[in-house]
Amino acid sequence: MADLYFTEEHEWLLVDGDSAKIGITAYAAEQLGDIVFVELPDAGRTVQAQDEVAVVESVKTASEIFAPVSGEITGNNGALDDAPETVNDDAMGQGWFFTMKLSNKDELSTLMDQAAYDAFVAEL
Amino acid sequence: MNKDSNVFRFMQPKVSTMTQSDLQTTPLGSLMQQLGGKMVPFAGYEMPVQFAPGVRQEHLWTRQSCGLFDVSHMGQARLRGDDPAKALEQLVPGNMQGIPAHMQRYTLLLNADGGIMDDLMVSRPDEDGLMLVVNAAVKDEDYARISSGLAGSAILEPLEDRALIAVQGPKTAEIFAKFMPAACDMVFMQCGHFSLFGHDVIASRSGYTGEDGFEISLPAAHAEEIVREILGDDRVQPIGLGARDSLRLEVGLCLSGHDFTEKQTPIGAGLAWAVPKIRRKQANFPGAAKILQEVEASPSERRVGICPLGKAPAREGTEIALAGEIIGRVTSGGFGPTFGGPISMGYVRSDLAKTGTELELMIRGKAHPARVTAMPFVQQNYYRGTGV
Numbered sequence: 390m391a392d393l394y395f396t397e398e399h400e401w402l403l404v405d406g407d408s409a410k411i412g413i414t415a416y417a418a419e420q421l422g423d424i425v426f427v428e429l430p431d432a433g434r435t436v437q438a439q440d441e442v443a444v445v446e447s448v449k450t451a452s453e454i455f456a457p458v459s460g461e462i463t464g465n466n467g468a469l470d471d472a473p474e475t476v477n478d479d480a481m482g483q484g485w486f487f488t489m490k491l492s493n494k495d496e497l498s499t500l501m502d503q504a505a506y507d508a509f510v511a512e513l
Numbered sequence: 514m515n516k517d518s519n520v521f522r523f524m525q526p527k528v529s530t531m532t533q534s535d536l537q538t539t540p541l542g543s544l545m546q547q548l549g550g551k552m553v554p555f556a557g558y559e560m561p562v563q564f565a566p567g568v569r570q571e572h573l574w575t576r577q578s579c580g581l582f583d584v585s586h587m588g589q590a591r592l593r594g595d596d597p598a599k600a601l602e603q604l605v606p607g608n609m610q611g612i613p614a615h616m617q618r619y620t621l622l623l624n625a626d627g628g629i630m631d632d633l634m635v636s637r638p639d640e641d642g643l644m645l646v647v648n649a650a651v652k653d654e655d656y657a658r659i660s661s662g663l664a665g666s667a668i669l670e671p672l673e674d675r676a677l678i679a680v681q682g683p684k685t686a687e688i689f690a691k692f693m694p695a696a697c698d699m700v701f702m703q704c705g706h707f708s709l710f711g712h713d714v715i716a717s718r719s720g721y722t723g724e725d726g727f728e729i730s731l732p733a734a735h736a737e738e739i740v741r742e743i744l745g746d747d748r749v750q751p752i753g754l755g756a757r758d759s760l761r762l763e764v765g766l767c768l769s770g771h772d773f774t775e776k777q778t779p780i781g782a783g784l785a786w787a788v789p790k791i792r793r794k795q796a797n798f799p800g801a802a803k804i805l806q807e808v809e810a811s812p813s814e815r816r817v818g819i820c821p822l823g824k825a826p827a828r829e830g831t832e833i834a835l836a837g838e839i840i841g842r843v844t845s846g847g848f849g850p851t852f853g854g855p856i857s858m859g860y861v862r863s864d865l866a867k868t869g870t871e872l873e874l875m876i877r878g879k880a881h882p883a884r885v886t887a888m889p890f891v892q893q894n895y896y897r898g899t900g901v
């Protein structure tokens with residue numbers, strides 16, 4: 390049974406046990422505009438929460454993506470190399486960025502659930 | 514996402530609310546907002562950076578139909594005097610005295626050393642001296658330079674009661690054939706007075722997107738009503754500054770203060786064509802000795818087009834390297850929607866400015882292969898007459 394978490398930096402995490410799939414929210418993708426390039430972290434890299442792990446480039450600007458939690462990168466969405474626009478079309482699904490093995494599940498308690506994130510976005 | 518990025522600022526309305534009180538609005542600002550424009554601070558004005566379709570779609574729309582841009586933040590002014598064209602030549606390297614009636618020219622405002630303060634359009638739409646259009650970000654500096662530099666020989670009068678729009682794209686002429694038929698007889702860089710929905714306007718067949726179109730100076734009091742009429746044709750859509758930037762980059766046009774600054778002369782900036790033969794012979798513009806010497810020798814660096822060979826865009830500030838040595842920097846860069854890939858322009862050491870030279874772009878600390886590329890990246894589509 391997987392749980393969905395969100396960060397204030399507009400990332401989502403789909404957590405199943407100690408693995409997580411990570412991407413940016415539909416709200417973030419809409420704000421960024423047309424995405425033309427995504428630089429993803431390679432599997433095997435160990436990261437701390439808040440480390441810069443990815444970059445998403447839209448027609449407008451480049452934005453850094455930070456690791457929402459600590460752990461090891463276990464894979465990335467290579468399909469975005471050829472079709473970065475997938476992030477705009479399906480941010481919460483096919484447009485995922487990378488997967489991680491979590492090293493400290495307690496960090497999840499600092500993140501938001503769907504209702505809290507929706508309320509957070511409504512305030513923006 | 515990065516808290517310093519522009520996008521993050523869009524997500525923080527409180528920040529922009531704090532600065533909004535200091536921002537000026539254009540006569541079309543409220544209409545642009547009503548039309549769904551996402552308003553951001555730009556050069557001291559609140560301007561639409563994009564509309565609902567987004568930068569890419571707005572860019573493509575302009576290249577295939579007609580885009581309408583509010584560019585009222587730019588400075589419009591009259592220069593009057595006994596011989597304002599002769600006077601202005603003290604500050605610019607262009608042939609101002611040679612501008613015929615109903616023609617417009619591109620020229621450069623130079624500082625005392627021949628450095629480029631700004632680029633500007635100078636035209637002779639009527640008998641009332643010259644009309645100048647300068648960039649918004651340096652409007653005050655330009656006006657101060659022109660007023661003090663020409664004191665005693667010409668008088669600059671900023672036109673505060675006018676709006677300025679650009680209508681750009683291949684369908685512009687067929688659309689304006691019904692709105693302003695006489696203007697459609699003009700060719701690229703001609704200008705004059707026309708009647709548009711009953712109002713006297715000054716239009717030139719020019720723009721900054723590489724497409725055919727007009728820039729139209731409107732009386733501020735009627736600007737909104739005129740623009741609403743134009744937008745009544747569904748081939749015309751409002752376009753934001755985001756697409757304006759990608760459109761001008763694709764056709765290799767400079768963004769003042771970025772693709773040249775006062776550190777560059779017209780030669781290094783690749784604008785030698787803006788220093789015509791007659792002025793080179795006279796050698797009486799600011800920095801003439803230095804600029805003419807650069808024509809003979811070579812400036813230390815030159816502005817070039819650069820195509821990354823991969824997909825990562827190289828934006829302004831990216832260092833350009835060759836075998837680990839930094840030999841230049843990107844001054845404008847991003848993704849070209851019509852070009853279909855990342856494009857940049859920047860300065861490199863003159864000996865590496867040749868088209869085809871392989872270089873590296875240092876994007877986020879990693880070297881990405883790139884190649885010096887001839888500009889424009891996308892063919893310009895100006896209207897030069899049916900015979901051409």
